[in-house]
Amino acid sequence: MEYNAYPIFIIYATIIISFILAKLIPLIASMASATPNKPKTKVLKFGSEEDVAVALAKYTADLSEKYIKEKGSFSVVLSGGTLIDTLRKLVEAQYKDSVDWSKWLIFWVDERVVPLDHEDSNYLLASRGFLSKESPEGAADDYEERIKQLVESKIIPISNTSCFPKFDHMLLGMGPDGHVASLFPTRTQRYEKKRWVTFITDSPKPPPPRITFTFPVINSASEIAMVITGAELADATKTVLGGGGDPGSVPLPAAEVSAEGELTWFLDKDAASKL
Numbered sequence: 293m294e295y296n297a298y299p300i301f302i303i304y305a306t307i308i309i310s311f312i313l314a315k316l317i318p319l320i321a322s323m324a325s326a327t328p329n330k331p332k333t334k335v336l337k338f339g340s341e342e343d344v345a346v347a348l349a350k351y352t353a354d355l356s357e358k359y360i361k362e363k364g365s366f367s368v369v370l371s372g373g374t375l376i377d378t379l380r381k382l383v384e385a386q387y388k389d390s391v392d393w394s395k396w397l398i399f400w401v402d403e404r405v406v407p408l409d410h411e412d413s414n415y416l417l418a419s420r421g422f423l424s425k426e427s428p429e430g431a432a433d434d435y436e437e438r439i440k441q442l443v444e445s446k447i448i449p450i451s452n453t454s455c456f457p458k459f460d461h462m463l464l465g466m467g468p469d470g471h472v473a474s475l476f477p478t479r480t481q482r483y484e485k486k487r488w489v490t491f492i493t494d495s496p497k498p499p500p501p502r503i504t505f506t507f508p509v510i511n512s513a514s515e516i517a518m519v520i521t522g523a524e525l526a527d528a529t530k531t532v533l534g535g536g537g538d539p540g541s542v543p544l545p546a547a548e549v550s551a552e553g554e555l556t557w558f559l560d561k562d563a564a565s566k567l
């Protein structure tokens with residue numbers, strides 16, 4: 293009987309091809325998920341605002357150590373509002389002495405154009421002025437100019453992807469209407485594509501005059517923490533993270549936040565209650 297090697301060849305070939313595919317498919321999938329410009333989003337839920345504060349302090353202190361080791365400084369962008377209080381653990385004994393504060397470069401993602409000792413001032417909230425004496429437009433120009441100087445002196449780099457300044461870490465809050473920084477759902481500043489810093493004179497949330505980083509700058513950050521606590525943010529959180537919102541409706545500004553590296557949402561139980 294004549295020996296036919298063809299079926300055996302087919303079986304071997306099938307086994308070898310399956311083996312190669314089994315190795316290649318996960319590799320290709322992992323390469324796709326590690327594509328440099330694809331932002332990674334994590335959602336962390338905590339039992340209480342206190343737990344968010346503890347986790348946020350450790351996360352920020354770890355990033356500070358990593359960036360200072362890598363590049364000698366840590367550029368941190370802060371929003372105002374409740375976020376500042378949620379950062380309180382960072383100045384408790386454990387981190388107060390271990391974080392190299394002298395290497396921190398602190399920026400504001402937005403500021404209300406009021407005197408610095410006004411209770412609405414984001415700056416006052418954190419530290420107790422140039423903004424108070426300027427028009428919102430002048431203040432935005434001034435802030436942008438200062439950041440340009442830092443870019444020229446290579447203290448703040450420019451993103452290779454977006455060509456906007458690239459900060460290491462941004463800590464953002466969100467309003468119940470889904471606004472972030474001073475980028476509100478019903479105002480045009482959220483669509484700004486050229487400026488680094490813009491201004492608003494009719495903010496729906498008082499005070500009306502404010503200056504704010506634009507989305508191209510926000511979304512060029514290496515890491516972003518969205519820090520969301522409290523039941524009044526549950527609806528907006530659901531709309532952004534839980535696929536809420538009417539089909540075809542304009543997304544909330546918070547839904548437009550992304551990071552060049554990692555975007556992490558820190559939610560307490562109340563904010564996550566509708567997810």
Ligand SMILES: O=C1O[C@H](COP(=O)(O)O)[C@@H](O)[C@H](O)[C@H]1O
Binds near residue numbers: 466474497
């Ligand atoms: O007006 C602002 O609102 C958001 C959210 O503030 P919150 O008090 O509701 O936490 C804040 O992130 C932003 O910096 C601020 O100017």
